[in-house]
Amino acid sequence: MGRPLLSSIRHMSRSSHLRYRVVVFMMILALFQQYQLFCVHRQSLAAKYTSTQLASNFQGLxxxxxxxxxxxxxxxxxxxxxxxxxxxxxxxxxxxxxxxxxxxxxxxxxxxxxxxxxxxxxxxxxxxxxxxxxxxxxxxxxxxxxxxxxxxxxxxxxxxxxxxxxxxxxxxxxxxxxxxxxxxxxxLQGGSLNTLARTLSEDMKARGFQNVDALYRPTFNRLLETMEGLHDAGYCHDDIKPANIFIKDEAHWILGDLGNARQVFHPYHSSRLWRDNSQLEDCRANDVIRALKSYVKFIQTSLGDEDEFNLAFLEGKEPISRLFWRALADATTMTAAKLRQQSLTEYPEAPLKTDINDGVPLIPRSYTLMNLFSQRLALKHAVDNALLTRMGEKMTRWWAMTWLFGVPVSDVCGL
Ligand SMILES: Nc1ncnc2c1ncn2[C@@H]1O[C@H](COP(=O)(O)OP(=O)(O)O)[C@@H](O)[C@H]1O
Ligand SMILES: [Mg+2]
Incomplete structure (x- = not known):
C-alpha cells in the first residue's frame, strides 16, 4: 500500500519538476528572443538617425x-x-x-x-x-x-x-x-499635391482622370528630372509622398521637406526598419516608385468620383495604369530617367492596349459575384493598397524600448 503511494508522489514531483524546468527554459528563450529584437530594432533606429553626409562648403552655409x-x-x-x-x-x-x-x-x-x-x-x-x-x-x-x-x-x-x-x-x-x-x-500658395487634389476634386467634378493626367503628366515628368538631379548628386529623398510634393505652379512641382534626405549608401537603407516598411533596397528606385504612387494617388483624389478610375487602374489598359504596373514589375531597377522615358511612351493620350503582359492587374477574383457596393469597396481597397507610401516606426520604437532608453544616437559632434 505504502510503496505505490510513495512512487506516485515521486512521479508527480518529477513531472512537476519537469514542467517547472520547461517553463523556466521557455522564459529564458523568450527573454533571449526579446533581447535579440531589442538589439536589432535599436540598430535600426541608430541607422535611421545617423547623420546625412552633406557637402561642407555649399553656398550660404x-x-x-x-x-x-x-x-x-x-x-x-x-x-x-x-x-x-x-x-x-x-x-x-x-x-x-x-x-x-x-x-x-x-x-x-x-x-x-x-x-x-x-x-x-x-x-x-x-x-x-x-x-x-x-x-x-x-x-x-x-x-x-x-x-x-x-x-x-x-x-x-x-x-x-x-x-x-x-x-x-x-x-x-x-x-x-x-x-x-x-x-x-x-x-508656395498652392500648398502640396494633397491641396491641389482637394481643389481639383471640388472644381472639376465633371472632368475624368484622363484629363487630369493629360494636364499634369508633363509636370510629373519635370518632377522626375528634379529627382534625377538629386539622385545623380548621390542622395535620396526618402520621404516622397503627396504631402511632400509642393506646388509652385501648374507646370512646376517641388521636392519639399528634405528632412529625411540621406546619401544613397546611408546605413538606414540596409536596416531592418527599412525592409519592414517594404522599401526597395535601392533608395533611388524607392524614391521613383513612391513618386509614381504619389502621382497616381493625386489623380485618384482629384476626382469627384473615383470608381471609374479605380476600375480602369486595376484593369491596366489605360496609359497611366500601364505606366504604373509596368514600372512596378521593374521596380527594383527603376530610375527617374527610365520612368520619365516610359512616361513619354505611355503618354496620356496614347491608345488603349489590351495586352498587358508585364502588368499585374489586381481586380479581386470574387469581383463579379459581389453587389455594386462591395465591388466599389473592393476596388478602392485594392487601389489604396497599391498606392500606399506610409512608413512607420511604432513597433521598432516599442521593441527598442525608446520610452525607457531613448532613441540611440551614434554621432558625436566635434569642431
Ligand atoms: N514652403 C511652403 N509653401 C507652402 N506650403 C508649405 C510649405 N512648406 C510646408 N508647407 C505645407 O505644410 C505641410 C507640412 O510641411 P513639411 O515641410 O512637409 O513638414 P513636416 O515635416 O511636418 O512634414 C506640407 O504638406 C505643405 O502642405
Ligand atoms: Mg512633410
Missing part, C-alpha cells in the same frame, strides 16, 4: 554661421516680433509649420525626433538635417538685398525644383520655453 549678418538678423527680428501673426499651416511629430506674409516658418520641437546632423563649426550642437539639406539643394536667398538675383518681384521662389532657405535660426517660442530651430522658406 559658412557665410551665415554661426552669426548671421545684419540683413538676415533684421529679417529674423521681424519674424520673431510678429510671431502672433503667424498662421498655423500644420503640425507634425517633429514640430509645427506656419505661414507669415510670403514665408513659411517651420519649427522643430526639441526632444521629439533626434536631430541627426552636427552644426558645422560648433561643438556638440546638432540641428535638423532639413536645414543644411535645404541649403545644399535649394540655396540661400538673402533678404532685402537688391544685389541678389532672387530679390524683387520677379525673384524665383524655387531653385532647380527645390525650396531655397530664407532664414534659419534658434529662438524660444515663449520666454519660459527652450529655444527651437526655425527654418524659413518662401510660401
Amino acid at each position: 559658412h557665410s551665415h554661421l554661426p552669426i548671421p549678418d545684419d540683413k538676415d538678423l533684421h529679417f529674423q527680428d521681424e519674424l520673431v516680433a510678429n510671431r502672433r501673426a503667424w498662421k498655423a499651416l500644420g503640425e507634425g511629430w517633429e514640430g509645427k509649420v506656419y505661414a507669415y506674409n510670403d514665408s513659411v516658418i517651420k519649427t522643430f520641437t526639441p526632444g521629439r525626433s533626434p536631430f541627426r546632423n552636427c552644426v558645422p563649426g560648433m561643438m556638440n550642437k546638432k540641428w535638423p538635417t532639413e536645414i543644411p539639406a535645404s541649403l545644399q539643394f535649394g540655396g540661400f536667398i538673402q533678404q532685402n538685398d537688391p544685389s541678389n538675383e532672387h530679390y524683387g518681384h520677379n525673384r524665383s521662389i524655387t531653385i532647380d525644383g527645390f525650396l531655397p532657405v530664407k532664414a534659419y535660426y534658434m529662438a524660444s517660442p515663449l520666454p519660459s520655453k527652450p529655444a527651437e530651430w526655425h527654418l524659413v522658406t518662401p510660401l
